[in-house]
Amino acid sequence: MKQRPIRWSVYVGLMPAILIVVFAYLGTMIWTVGISFTDSRMLPAARFAGVNQYIRLFATDRWLTSIQNMVMFGVLMIGISLVLGFLLAVAIDQRVRAEGVLRTVILYPYAMSFIVTGLVWQWILNPTLGIEKTVRGWGFESFRFDWIVGQDTAIYCVVLAGVWHAAGLVMAIMLAGLRGIDPDLWKASRIDGIKPWRFYLHIVIPVLRPSFISATVLLSLGVVKLYDLVLVLTGGGPGFSSDVPAKFVMDYLFQRQNIGLATAAATTLLVTVLCVLTPWLYAEYFRRQTPKG
Amino acid sequence: MSSVSLRNLKISFGAVNVLETLNLEVAEGEFIVLLGPSGCGKSTLLNAIAGLLDLTEGQVFIGGRNVTWAEPSERGIGMVFQSYALYPRLTVEGNLSFGLKMSGMPKAEIARRVADAARILQIEPLMKRQPAQLSGGQRQRVAIGRALVRNASVLLFDEPLSNLDAKLRTELRVEIKRLHKALGSTMIFVTHDQVEALTLADRIAVMHKGVIRQLASPKEIYQRPVDRFVASFVGSPQMNFLSGRIVRRDEALAFRLDGGGEIGLNGYDFTHPVSDGQVATLGIRPEQAQLQPSPQHTESLEPTFTIDEPMGPDTLLWGTLGGETFSLRTTSDHTPNLGTAMPIYVNPAQVSLFDAAGERL
Numbered sequence: 001m002k003q004r005p006i007r008w009s010v011y012v013g014l015m016p017a018i019l020i021v022v023f024a025y026l027g028t029m030i031w032t033v034g035i036s037f038t039d040s041r042m043l044p045a046a047r048f049a050g051v052n053q054y055i056r057l058f059a060t061d062r063w064l065t066s067i068q069n070m071v072m073f074g075v076l077m078i079g080i081s082l083v084l085g086f087l088l089a090v091a092i093d094q095r096v097r098a099e100g101v102l103r104t105v106i107l108y109p110y111a112m113s114f115i116v117t118g119l120v121w122q123w124i125l126n127p128t129l130g131i132e133k134t135v136r137g138w139g140f141e142s143f144r145f146d147w148i149v150g151q152d153t154a155i156y157c158v159v160l161a162g163v164w165h166a167a168g169l170v171m172a173i174m175l176a177g178l179r180g181i182d183p184d185l186w187k188a189s190r191i192d193g194i195k196p197w198r199f200y201l202h203i204v205i206p207v208l209r210p211s212f213i214s215a216t217v218l219l220s221l222g223v224v225k226l227y228d229l230v231l232v233l234t235g236g237g238p239g240f241s242s243d244v245p246a247k248f249v250m251d252y253l254f255q256r257q258n259i260g261l262a263t264a265a266a267t268t269l270l271v272t273v274l275c276v277l278t279p280w281l282y283a284e285y286f287r288r289q290t291p292k293g
Numbered sequence: 294m295s296s297v298s299l300r301n302l303k304i305s306f307g308a309v310n311v312l313e314t315l316n317l318e319v320a321e322g323e324f325i326v327l328l329g330p331s332g333c334g335k336s337t338l339l340n341a342i343a344g345l346l347d348l349t350e351g352q353v354f355i356g357g358r359n360v361t362w363a364e365p366s367e368r369g370i371g372m373v374f375q376s377y378a379l380y381p382r383l384t385v386e387g388n389l390s391f392g393l394k395m396s397g398m399p400k401a402e403i404a405r406r407v408a409d410a411a412r413i414l415q416i417e418p419l420m421k422r423q424p425a426q427l428s429g430g431q432r433q434r435v436a437i438g439r440a441l442v443r444n445a446s447v448l449l450f451d452e453p454l455s456n457l458d459a460k461l462r463t464e465l466r467v468e469i470k471r472l473h474k475a476l477g478s479t480m481i482f483v484t485h486d487q488v489e490a491l492t493l494a495d496r497i498a499v500m501h502k503g504v505i506r507q508l509a510s511p512k513e514i515y516q517r518p519v520d521r522f523v524a525s526f527v528g529s530p531q532m533n534f535l536s537g538r539i540v541r542r543d544e545a546l547a548f549r550l551d552g553g554g555e556i557g558l559n560g561y562d563f564t565h566p567v568s569d570g571q572v573a574t575l576g577i578r579p580e581q582a583q584l585q586p587s588p589q590h591t592e593s594l595e596p597t598f599t600i601d602e603p604m605g606p607d608t609l610l611w612g613t614l615g616g617e618t619f620s621l622r623t624t625s626d627h628t629p630n631l632g633t634a635m636p637i638y639v640n641p642a643q644v645s646l647f648d649a650a651g652e653r654l
Contacts, residue, residue, distance in 0.1 A: 182376050182378055184374040184375070184376045184377075184378035185378050185380065187340075187343070187345050187365075187372070187374065187378065188372070188374060188378040188380075188439070189380075189392075190344075190345060190364070190365045190366065191343060191345075191365045191366060191370065191371070191372045191392075191443075192366060192391065192392025192395070192439070192443070193364070193365075193366025193367070193392060193395065193396055194391070194392060194395045195395070198395055202380075202383075202391070203380050203381070203382075203383075206381070206382040207381050207382060
């Protein structure tokens with residue numbers, strides 16, 4: 001067999017992209033991981049310090065709180081968004097009037113940046129500006145809605161804003177899945193006398209499994225990199241009660257000048273992302289092997 | 294086993310009338326085929342019987358009971374769909390039992406019915422598989438099984454064979470016929486395939502534009518179509534249509550072709566009185582004409598054949614007669630000379646005549 005000549009022009013063309021990936025992306029990633037094993041503080045230093053930074057990191061209250069917050073936010077936001085998004089999609093799928101308008105309205109929050117979302121909800125939830133003040137203005141003087149300033153409740157405000165932002169996207173994904181269901185299936189279920197909610201539970205939800213997986217993965221990535229929403233909505237406060245890992249990293253990197261600790265946190269975050277991504281990639285790869293019907 | 298009776302059925306979507314005051318009586322245990330081109334309203338009619346569509350006007354009776362406002366599940370029907378509509382991610386067994394389970398039937402009864410259906414349809418080895426792991430024919434068997442376990446007295450089929458390849462279609466067609474013989478249930482079968490209609494039906498309802506044009510036995514539909522639409526829709530290759538006039542010749546009626554040629558109509562069973570010189574169309578099926586005369590095939594015409602198509606058991610000849618396409622099916626091995634005019638013979642009692650509006654004369 002004749003060997004094909006190597007086409008150098010292809011590699012020359014790809015070179016900028018390869019350089020960017022290798023140096024700007026992989027390079028900085030490896031550098032970050034490397035720094036996390038040194039005792040760098042304000043400036044990077046090359047003194048190897050083993051896992052000292054990680055030991056310090058997991059002894060830091062603020063880091064543990066931010067991890068807890070991330071898990072709590074992730075579970076609640078993904079759970080509520082999936083349920084709400086699915087119910088919205090089912091409602092829209094009932095051949096409602098002005099479907100296009102409703103779909104756009106519900107999907108609209110997703111088109112907004114987290115900064116804008118955070119700002120809007122910060123105003124709404126602020127006791128001296130938003131809902132609490134309005135309701136008191138109607139005459140209900142004892143009305144209280146001050147979650148955003150409570151140590152234990154501030155993170156739920158982040159969940160609320162997160163759900164508002166993401167539910168529309170989940171609805172769009174679910175609606176696409178629902179539209180793919182054979183209309184004859186509905187007819188068959190009506191002839192079998194299956195109640196609609198049982199049909200949704202036993203037939204539709206299993207069919208929509210890929211949609212649920214896609215939505216969950218998308219939302220999970222949003223959870224891990226959650227930063228701007230918290231920054232604008234609560235500033236991580238009160239205190240650091242609503243802090244999240246990404247904000248922790250940024251603070252230690254640029255404000256508290258503790259590069260070693262920040263890179264250790266960033267590395268921990270990277271491992272978390274890989275833990276989310278790997279099963280998904282595996283599922284994608286695995287699904288392609290099952291026969292199509 | 295229930296009769297089905299449709300009275301003054303009317304269905305319209307907005308301003309569009311899909312079905313127009315339609316009446317149909319289906320006897321107990323009868324096999325009725327609704328035949329027509331797509332968009333003729335046959336599937337709409339079936340959905341209306343099933344209760345999947347609301348009627349604009351009229352009533353539906355199944356087994357003598359007025360079910361016009363009953364839920365589909367309360368009508369005592371089973372239905373088989375073109376797309377199979379099997380519940381995905383349930384096994385075959387799950388598909389058969391799901392509806393029964395949801396209605397709260399005792400487990401032992403469900404198991405008995407599912408086993409019965411599986412035995413009748415020979416799908417026992419497939420019970421643990423999922424629909425995605427089945428072939429088209431197997432899926433359709435399971436879909437039929439799902440209709441059977443309901444012990445329905447009326448089975449509705451919505452083009453169940455259209456998604457199958459030719460060989461499977463033939464096999465399953467025979468199987469459905471066998472099933473009808475074995476169960477004796479009333480069956481209403483929608484198709485656009487005339488072969489399915491002719492082979493399966495006790496009676497065929499040929500539909501066009503929301504109206505039943507002819508309701509009769511397959512033989513009657515084929516031999517005595519009531520109008521040009523039915524005549525051209527049933528039969529392959531299509532009936533030959535030759536335009537001309539009815540003329541009076543020696544005290545008897547004859548048909549004179551516009552393109553030249555004439556045949557006597559002695560023995561033709563007129564359904565309407567005709568007048569001398571009336572414009573009409575003569576319809577001759579390809580096998581109603583032959584190359585040799587016989588005591589019945591007395592009248593002759595002279596087409597010119599240009600192409601022959603050997604089909605195995607018989608041969609199709611294609612040509613023209615007075616400028617109009619003419620085809621003839623012959624079983625003889627003797628191929629006539631192509632390209633020259635030659636006589637063919639028809640039996641006036643077999644042919645069809647239509648008036649200018651397309652109604653049978």
